[in-house]
Amino acid sequence: MNRLLFTALSLMVCAGVYAEVPLKVMTFNVRYGMALDGENAWPHRKDILIKTIRDQSPDLLGLQECLAMQADYIQAAFPEYRWFGIDRDVTGKGEMTCIFYRHADLYPVESGNFWLSETPEIPASISWDSSLTRIATWARFYHKESKSWIHYYNTHLDHRGEEARVQGITLISKRMAALPDGSVAILTGDFNASAEKSRAYEVAMEEGFTDAWIAAEKREGPEVTFTAFKTPNLDKKDRIDWILFKGSVRVSRCETITYSENGRYPSDHFPVCATLHIAVP
Numbered sequence: 001m002n003r004l005l006f007t008a009l010s011l012m013v014c015a016g017v018y019a020e021v022p023l024k025v026m027t028f029n030v031r032y033g034m035a036l037d038g039e040n041a042w043p044h045r046k047d048i049l050i051k052t053i054r055d056q057s058p059d060l061l062g063l064q065e066c067l068a069m070q071a072d073y074i075q076a077a078f079p080e081y082r083w084f085g086i087d088r089d090v091t092g093k094g095e096m097t098c099i100f101y102r103h104a105d106l107y108p109v110e111s112g113n114f115w116l117s118e119t120p121e122i123p124a125s126i127s128w129d130s131s132l133t134r135i136a137t138w139a140r141f142y143h144k145e146s147k148s149w150i151h152y153y154n155t156h157l158d159h160r161g162e163e164a165r166v167q168g169i170t171l172i173s174k175r176m177a178a179l180p181d182g183s184v185a186i187l188t189g190d191f192n193a194s195a196e197k198s199r200a201y202e203v204a205m206e207e208g209f210t211d212a213w214i215a216a217e218k219r220e221g222p223e224v225t226f227t228a229f230k231t232p233n234l235d236k237k238d239r240i241d242w243i244l245f246k247g248s249v250r251v252s253r254c255e256t257i258t259y260s261e262n263g264r265y266p267s268d269h270f271p272v273c274a275t276l277h278i279a280v281p
Contacts, residue, residue, distance in 0.1 A: 020250065020277040021146045025212075026058035027188035027241050028271035029156070032095060033067040040229040040264065042070065049266035050077045052259050056273050060141075061100040062154030062188035071098050080104065086113050088135040090123040097137045097154045097189065106150070111139035114175070116155070116168035129161030136172055146278040151179055155189040157200065165193050165200040173207035176246060184247035184278055190269065195223075195239040204244060212243040212274035213254045221256030225270045231263075243274045250277040 030049060033042040053061065053074065061081070063071070071083055078100070085098025101108065114120040116134040117127035124133050136155040143150045153172055158164040169191075176185045187209065193200035195211060205211075213219060222234040225241040243254065254274040259266065 020279050021143075022252070023060065023143065023146075023150070023276045023278050024056070024058045024273060025186060025188060025243055025276060026053070026056055026061045026271055026273045027064075027154070027190075027243055028053070028061065029064040029190040029241060029267060029269035030066050030070055031267040031269070032065045033070040037229070040268070045264060045266050046070075046073055048259070048261050048264060050074065051261075052257060052266045052271060053078070055259065056257065056271070058273060059102045059105060060150075060152055060186070062152070063096070063098050063100065064154070064156040064190040066096045066098050067094075068092070068096070071096065074100065084108070084111055084139070085137045086135070088115070088124065088133045095156070097135055097156050099137055099139055099152060099154050101139070101141065105144055106141040107144065108139045108141050109149075111137070113137050114171075116157070116164065116171055120171060128164040128167050130158040130164035131160040132158060134158055134164065134168060136168075136175075138175070143278065146280050148184060148278050148281060149180075150278070151176065151183055151185040153185070153187045155187070155191075157189065157191045157193065159192040162193075162199060165191065165198075166203050169200055169203050169207065173204075173209070182247065184249055185245060186276070187244040188242070190241050192240055194237075195242055196237070201242075204242075208246055209244040210246065210249075212245060212251045212276070213239065213272070216251040216254035216274065218253045219255070220253070221258055221270070223256070225256060225272060227265060227268055227270060229265055229268050239272075241269055241272050243272055245276065248279050251275065252277060
């Protein structure tokens, strides 16, 4: 009996059962905190946003349009997270694509920022047909449970310039191409382009990214992510907030989070969460 049990367990390990660990990733455009949004302004929705994050409890959280005061408020609510990022205009007052991470499980070995331009190392640089300065924030994490290296990038592409969106995706992909073979690389963001029907998405697929929504074994929620603080047509297909990845990853679930309280949403975007499974080396 013991020999049979040992053989069965050995076969299960060889087949991959017990050979992967989950990593929950969330992307969330939190809406610029100084916007004059009336009843939807930051003071009226910040606690709804905190509950939204708490309910999902991601390991990695990429935010867009986040001001320092918003990041500090989120940090105060979640001591289990730490964060880093820089505002895109380098004024100390602008929007960030900051990264929050669960520090008990993920150890950042290196991190940085680059601008989506022809001169990415020059702060606040702008190129192509971009209407605003755009930035990507990245980090290389050691994931303690899987004993793996996780490379994570978070960005916010231009809302007007199609060439800027395409070039931005291409630039990020080139940065990822320099990673060691077999690396797990994750890209989240507000891409300001509809998944499956935009040139930016086509380029992302051509560059070897996998869309977590498409890859997921189970999908929940609508395929629309921008709401303008209103209940959208939930039958519409317009995903502009994506979780993409490269590497050997299984996605068990991807969900568009539609949580609201008394008709008030935490932001003008729905956040998106994906549960990735990282192979243990």
